Amino acid sequence: MFLKEKRSGKIKGRGCADGRKQRIYKTKEETSSPTISVEALFLSCLIDAIERRHVMVVDIPGAFMHADIDELIHVKLVGDIAELLLRVDPSYQKYVTYEKGKKVIYTELDKALYGTLQAALLFWENLVDFLVNKHGFALN
Numbered sequence: 256m257f258l259k260e261k262r263s264g265k266i267k268g269r270g271c272a273d274g275r276k277q278r279i280y281k282t283k284e285e286t287s288s289p290t291i292s293v294e295a296l297f298l299s300c301l302i303d304a305i306e307r308r309h310v311m312v313v314d315i316p317g318a319f320m321h322a323d324i325d326e327l328i329h330v331k332l333v334g335d336i337a338e339l340l341l342r343v344d345p346s347y348q349k350y351v352t353y354e355k356g357k358k359v360i361y362t363e364l365d366k367a368l369y370g371t372l373q374a375a376l377l378f379w380e381n382l383v384d385f386l387v388n389k390h391g392f393a394l395n
Contacts, residue, residue, distance in 0.1 A: 285372075285373065285376075288375040288376040288378070288379040289379060318378050319366070319367040319368060319369050319374040319375070319377070319378045320366045320367060320368065321366070321367075321378065321381055322366065322367040322374070322377035322378045322380070322381040323365065323366060323367070323377070324364045324365060324366055324367050324368075324371070324373075324377070325373060325377060326373075327363065328363070328364045328368075328371060329361050329362065329363055329364075330361070330362045330363075330364060330368070331359060331360075331361055331362075332359065332360040332361075332362060333354070333357055333358075333359050334357045334358065337351065337357075337358040337359060337360045338358060340360060341358075341360075347360060350362075
């Protein structure tokens with residue numbers, strides 16, 4: 256978990272899992288989402304400019320967390336992040352264990368989390384379903 260104080264004084268948090276441990280049992284085919292090469296991006300921008308197309312870009316806050324996780328994944332919260340969770344919601348105290356003198360809370364993911372290997376693919380499938388199946392867009 257990364258915490259950052261914005262210029263406005265607002266605290267922003269970003270959760271990120273360490274997906275390296277998943278590489279043991281996940282193949283690239285099971286976890287890869289479609290991506291674009293830099294060359295293809297530049298070519299698309301060139302065509303858009305020549306044809307005077309109107310192009311829009313959107314950022315979806317917490318994008319990966321909109322997709323349900325597709326398997327059982329546990330996340331280990333250690334030290335300061337476990338303490339922070341307990342301050343926000345003391346009812347988690349019953350799940351606290353201690354390892355090497357530090358508080359530890361094991362959690363189970365319900366949603367995809369940035370850093371898990373399949374998060375990008377799950378978000379992509381969720382987005383395609385929303386745009387194509389529910390709103391009639393065409394996938395090219």
